[in-house]
Amino acid sequence: MSSYYKGHPQNLVKDIGYRMKEKVILKVENILKVYPNGIVANRNVNFEVYEGEIHALIGENGAGKSTLMKILFGIETPEEGRIILNGEEVKIENSKKAIGLGIGMVHQHFMLVDSLTIAENIALGNEPKKRGLFIDKAKMIKQAEEYAKKYNFKINVTDKIEDVSVGVKQKTEILKALVRGAKVLILDEPTAVLTPQETRELFAELKTLKKQGHTIIFISHKLNEIMEICDRVTIMRHGTTVETCYVKDTNPQEISNKMVGREIVLHVDKKPAKRGEVCLEANNLVYVNGIGKKMLDGVSLKLRRGEILSVAGVEGNGQAELAEVLTGMKVPINGTIKILGKEIKTFTPATMRGNKVTYIPEDRMRNGCAAKLSIMDNLFTDKIEKYLKLKIFLDRKKMKKQSEELVKDFKVKCSSINNQVQVLSGGNIQKVVAARELTEEAQIIIAEQPTRGIDAGASELIRRKIVEYRDKGAAVLLISADLNEVLELSDSAIVMHNGRINAYFKDTSTLTEEELGYYMLGVKNQSEEEVNAILCEK
Incomplete structure (x- = not known):
């Protein structure tokens, strides 16, 4: 009898009851995966998913989740073990075979062609033809519309990908998998870049998929979302599966502890900010990207010593460009930056580091x-x-x-x-x-998505360190798409939309994710006078 049932016979009764009415659609047994460099990514992994459930897979970075999903989608091949789909053992040599078997995967980084429409992306590589030669655009659009209606996805399939929101791009990826016959859908960090409103919409759509018999494997570090949307959760640690349980029988603290193998603190204790002098001041920053799009449109802000100022916004609204300008990686076409009252004349990383600016970049492998x-x-x-x-x-x-x-x-x-x-x-x-980056010498810390894609244990440590350096008198600019992180860590917050600051909150203590979401979507906007009034406050 597994550790899950020992001392808890009621769990065994529940599981037997569940199994009597539910079918195991996908199962892996004793999976072993060793990479050429000798790293054992999966060892003795056992994992099963019931038909028509939303099943969470969670674990620290390096726990083996991604490798297991790559094996299921044919990107990696295990050294040992079996994959059983609908009661039969299968070999999944590549992604084409996985798709043919009804397994689809939506990656965290979307794989769409921006210049094509939603319908064209959905049909890409599988376009309907007229007389076997020409692409049947009318049929392609009709097919996309029928699938969108079937699964209650509210989208205009003739819109180009470059013109739609992140949430619509994600719907496109899901529809692309469904059109190809996916019955088992793997979602990798599906809400990482969504607003609360978009997340609610996605969850409603996932429940529709579930009702129609689809099975969803939901990979996430957001425990509150797992508790809300998932039926069961499998926890991985050090390359193996340690437990599977019903979400209703556990809680975020228990999941975190089992995931990390020790008790962790999910909340960062933070004293009220003791704001000091202005360390960094940006005035009317304008930056235009390589295709002529204005990514920063007159951005002004003040960052004070002993303060964490957060920047929230849907990705692509100028947050990344703001970080790159403030760290000297990009040069604005207009505007000024002052550090401790001194205007910066040369925009280079070396200049900024020479002025005690440190930077935790979003892409740790490319820039970090x-x-x-x-x-x-x-x-x-x-x-x-x-x-x-x-x-x-x-x-x-x-x-x-x-x-x-x-x-x-x-x-x-x-x-x-x-x-x-x-x-x-x-x-x-x-x-x-x-x-x-978090050293005694740092006076200004730019932290861009500092905990994205990492586990609860690593997130806890980095968040605690950021607060620790704030308390030592550093000024911290936190750019994050994780609204829980924004609300937990920040003393003040700004929201960016279409390259502009459309909201400035001096005190975040009463701010909610819902309220932030409305500003991120541009549904609500503070006036330029309101934003400037807060900027001018001492």
Whole structure:
């Protein structure tokens, strides 16, 4: 008898009752996956999903979730184990085979062609033809409309992808899988970039899919959403499955503890802000991207010492460009930036770092680390001059000592500080980046999506560190799509929409996700006078 049932015979009774009326549609047994570099990603993984349920899969980064889903979708091949679909063992050599078997996957990063319409994206690679030669556009549009109506997806299928919201792009990806015959749908972090209103809409659509007999595997780090939408949850840790239970029989704290293997704190205790002088001031920033779109349209803000100012918004509304301008990675065509009252004339990362600006980037692999260098080298890439002896030789002994202290302080899981960063899990890579950027020297910290895609344990640590440095007098600009994170960490908040600040909240203590969502969608807007009035307050 499994640990889930020991001492809890009522769970066994419930499970037997559930099994009597529900069919196991998908099952994996004793899956083993070892990558060429020797990393064991999955070991003795056992996982089963009932037909017509929404089943959550959760675990820390590096726990093996993504590898297991890649195996189910034919992207990876296991060394050992079996996959059983509808009672029969199957071999899934590639994604085409997975789709043919009725397994679809919607990735966190959408795989759509922006210049095509929704209908064209849905039919891409499988377009209906007239006389076997020409694409039948009318039939393609009709097919997309019929599927949208069947699953109650409120979209205009003739809209181009480049003109629609993130929520509509996600619906397009789901419809694309359904048109190809998906009965089992894998959703990877489906609400990561959605507003609360869009999330509610998605959940209503998922419930419709469930009623129509579809099975959904829901991968997420958002425990409140798992509790709301899922029937059961499977927890993974260190490459294996540790427990499956009914959502109604557990709670977020229990799930977090089992996922990490220790008790973690889901809420960050934070004292009231002690705001000091203005550290960073931006005035009328304008930035135009490579295709002529104005991504920043007169953005002004003030960031004070001892304050966490959050920037919320639906992705693509200028938040990323704001971070890049403030860190010297992009040059605005208009506007000024002052640090401690001094205007910045040269927009380069070196200039900003020289003015005590540190940066935790959204893309840790592209902008946050040198993947093939060691943990130790990554921790000191921006501080090499401090560790030069006679201005020639690196003081490796001193670097080693401090690296080991940082690795311990930030709880980076590794066998050695000489490990290449690329062999670490995503959460541990993010801890290395945070350990480098959150230093005593940092006066202004730009944290862009600092906990995106990482587990509860790593998120807890990084959030706690951000608050810790705020309390030490640093000024923190937090750019995050996680509204729970925004409300939990921030003292003040701004909302960006179409490259402009359309709301400024000096005090976030009474602010709700719902209210933020309305401003993010542009349904509500503060006037320019209201925003400026808050900006001018001392």
